[in-house]
Amino acid sequence: MVLIRWFLLLVLILPAFAQNNSTTSTAPDPAQQTQAKPSQTQQDESGADYVFKVNVVERSAKAVNYRHRGGATKINFAGTELMPKARGEAKVESKQGYIEIEVEFDNLSKPVTFGAEYMTYVMWAVTPEGRAINLGEVLLNGNRSKLDVTTDLQAFGLIITAEPYFAVTQPSNLVVMENVIRPDTRGRVEAIEARYELLERGGYTKNLTDMEPVVVNYDLPLELYEAKNAVRIARLAKADQYAASSFERAAGLLKQAEQMASEKKIDKRTLVMNARQAVQTAEDARAISLRRQEEERLADERAAAADREAKARAETEAQTRARLQAEADREAAERSRLEQMAAADKARAEAEARQRALNEEADRQRQAAEAAQQARLKAEHDKEELRARLLQQLNTILETRDTPRGLVVNMSDVLFDSGQHTLRPLAREKLAKISGIVLAYPGLKLEAEGHTDSVGSDAYNQKLSERRAASVQGYLVSQSVPADAITSVGLGKSDPVADNKTAKGRQQNRRVELIVSGEVIGTRIGASQNAPSTGTEPSSATVPDPNSGAQNPR
DSSP, X not given: OHHHHHHHHHHHHHHHHHHHHHOSSOXXXXXXXXXXXXXXXXXXTTSOEEEEEOOEEEEEEEEEXXXXXXXXXXXXXXXXXXXXXXXXXXXXXXXXXXXXXEEEEESOOOGGGXXXXXXXXXXXXXXXXXXXXXXXXXXXXXXXXXXXXXEOOSEEEEEEXXXXXXXXXXXXXXXXXXXXXXXXXXXXXXXXXXXXXXXXXXXXXXXXXXXXXOOOOTTSOHHHHHHHHHHHHHHHTTHHHXXXXXXXXXXXXXXXXXXXXXXXXXXXXXXXXXXXXXXXXXXXXXXHHHHHHHHHHHHHHHHHHHHHXXXXXXXXXXXXHHHHHHHHHHHTHHHHHHHHHHHHHHHHHXXXXXXXXXXXXXXXXXXXXXXXXXXXXXXXHHHHHHHHHHHXXXXXXXXXXXXXXXXXXXXXXXXXXXXXXXXXXXXXXXXXXXXXXXXTSTTOEEEEEEEOOSSSOHHHHHHHHHHHHHHHHHHHHHTTOOGXXXXXXXXXXXXXXSOTTSXXXXXXXXXXXXXXXOGGXXXXXXXXXXXXXXXXXXXXXXXOOTTTTOOOOO
């Protein structure tokens, strides 16, 4: 440990010694060495470490106690080992209630040389107690800068640090310049050793390689890029999780600034205002996030400690209870045995009662299932009886067969005028009887299908089949059959039931089929009739055809 401290001391002394040989200005005190403080880190989901409790180092600098209303005096600024060529001069004037500082800097290099996250410089006033106050941003004009600020502090030292943006609340350990007391400093000056804490380099990011450098377009205000830097650093600090409201506000302000930067005519004043507000809001979100993560960590530690304490207390109490209980257990051994036997008897009785209840429930469910099955079979039987009865009734009027589609009532073409769709009196008489039967069974659905033979054109046959089907539909509706219970369709010559090459076959094909179906008559009667109808199934009854054997073109 001693060797490490000597090594750090030499690293800081050698640049200062070289600086003394090259200039007459007073170099920083070699006592301004840094001493690292332990850090506390937390792993994110990717396994990388990021700082959530600020990792700080200590540094000392000369602070000056300026006499109240003592007029103006001057101090110099000298570069540290990080920027040995940097120079500066400040005029410090104590006025009523505040101190005014006018400072000029020279030979400043760009802050990004210290890391991708550093984009600007900030001047700090450090009290003898180590409290650092952000006095303002040091904006570069080439390698120079000017800054006029005020402070209400009485005794302080001044340092310049490289920062990711202007609104930071704690200085980084990249101290590039410090104030140096001049020999000609006027007034009563008191030199005080001011020790202060610095944010360790890389403390804003998971590690330096995670931070891609920001490509700066110097035609746009630097504040825009500081805002981008501040928002992404806040995101790395998990501000989007622990300070979502502030982070979203900062991201929104940055988006407004970026939109303004993309316009042809840029309002730089408003752009800078939005960007600076985004920086400040992002820094607030980052600080809130770190504080809340620290509070969460402390709460977890307190909870863990409380758990450990409670566990130890519980273990002690358990041991005491066990010791006291041992004697009682010995005295109550017989009583416990009897109680266990009684409990076993009770459990056995309860188990037997539960089993009986389960058996009774199973019996009830089986009886209910049997009753439901019987009801279903009865319903199916009733439907079969109804369907058989309806089939029998329809067969007394016209040839009717049972098919998977329903009961098909066949009306041959002899019931129509030759080549026409008008119903003959005999057809109307039969349809009137059918309507009476249909009305006796509510819930039935009817469909009239018109068919022709292959003689004649397709268009003629199609039209004739449609008209004959519609005539049947219309007549049944006129006989009080509900209009929504019957439909009609013409199929032309597309569904023959016999060979159109013979006169008999053509006569069989010229027909209107009335399909009677519905839930009330259920499935087709008989297990042996599951095959689809081919039109050649045997009918239960037939209607004599007075023109049987005669060749009718329609």
